[in-house]
Amino acid sequence: METPEPPATPPRPWNRPAPAPVTPPPSHGPGAGTGMVGHLSLVISKRLLWVGGAAYPLENIVRVYTFVLRPRRADAVRTFLKRVALTLLALLGILFFSFLADAFGNGEGVGGFTAFLFQLSLLVVAGALIWFTTDMLNVVTASSHDVLAIETNGQSTAMVSGERRYLNELVGRIATAIDEPDAELTVTVGALTISSPSNYYFGDSVNIYGGNGNTGVAK
Numbered sequence: 001m002e003t004p005e006p007p008a009t010p011p012r013p014w015n016r017p018a019p020a021p022v023t024p025p026p027s028h029g030p031g032a033g034t035g036m037v038g039h040l041s042l043v044i045s046k047r048l049l050w051v052g053g054a055a056y057p058l059e060n061i062v063r064v065y066t067f068v069l070r071p072r073r074a075d076a077v078r079t080f081l082k083r084v085a086l087t088l089l090a091l092l093g094i095l096f097f098s099f100l101a102d103a104f105g106n107g108e109g110v111g112g113f114t115a116f117l118f119q120l121s122l123l124v125v126a127g128a129l130i131w132f133t134t135d136m137l138n139v140v141t142a143s144s145h146d147v148l149a150i151e152t153n154g155q156s157t158a159m160v161s162g163e164r165r166y167l168n169e170l171v172g173r174i175a176t177a178i179d180e181p182d183a184e185l186t187v188t189v190g191a192l193t194i195s196s197p198s199n200y201y202f203g204d205s206v207n208i209y210g211g212n213g214n215t216g217v218a219k
Contacts, residue, residue, distance in 0.1 A: 038191035040160060042170070044177045045184055049150065051158040052191075060152045064174050066167045069145040069159075069194070070201050076139035083132045087125055094121045139199045145192060150174070160189040 043050040047058045098114040148167040150158040160167075170187060177183035194200060 038193065039188050040191050041186065042160065042189050043186045044174070045186075047181070049158075049174070051150070051160060051189075054158060056150065056152055056156065056158060058178050060154065061150060061174075061178060062153050063151045064148070064171050066146065066148050066164065066171060069147045069161075069192075071139050071142040071144065071199055072201060073140050076136045076199070080132050080136040084129065087128050087132075091121060091125050094118065138195060142195065142199065145194070147192060148189065159192050161192040162190040 040052040041050065044058070049056040049058055049061065094117065098118050145161045146164040146167060147159050147161055148170055167189075170189070173185060173187075177185050
């Protein structure tokens with residue numbers, strides 16, 4: 001009679017195979033290579049697009065696109081030169097007034113007043129030139145940003161930042177979600193932080209040909 005074989009010994013915990021390694025997220029995330037610090041959640045749920053704390057109905061979205069948000073560097077330089085020219089003209093006017101006051105005035109009181117006025121003018125001009133230079137450098141040294149813009153049929157436009165390839169992928173995903181009633185989407189994007197919106201070019205430039213006096217429309 002054969003002796004039955006004992007049951008196989010279950011593997012010990014330390015003999016179990018190691019778990020499969022977790023695949024890291026892709027390196028082209030919202031802030032990869034952009035230097036962005038703040039982030040926002042971009043969520044599509046129940047026919048609403050949430051960008052941070054702002055909600056946009058999907059049926060009101062008319063365009064989703066990416067572009068490079070560039071500072072108005074040339075405009076900043078032109079504004080600086082105009083300001084300097086006007087300031088120097090004002091200084092020349094004050095000098096001319098001082099010369100006339102010294103030439104036709106009598107007494108030391110007039111000379112002392114014109115000297116004080118000249119010194120005060122120099123201080124004001126020096127302060128103005130420093131301010132003009134600082135204001136120009138803030139624009140000239142500002143960085144460009146890759147931006148995802150979401151326009152509605154009203155006056156609202158949501159803009160977020162990130163790596164260009166990542167934003168281009170989001171354009172397709174958002175456009176697909178607009179056509180799908182039950183679409184759900186949750187991603188992370190970079191928060192766009194700029195010093196002053198007036199220092200940047202936004203949107204498209206449209207040239208108008210024909211007619212009289214048309215110089216173009218900037219949107």
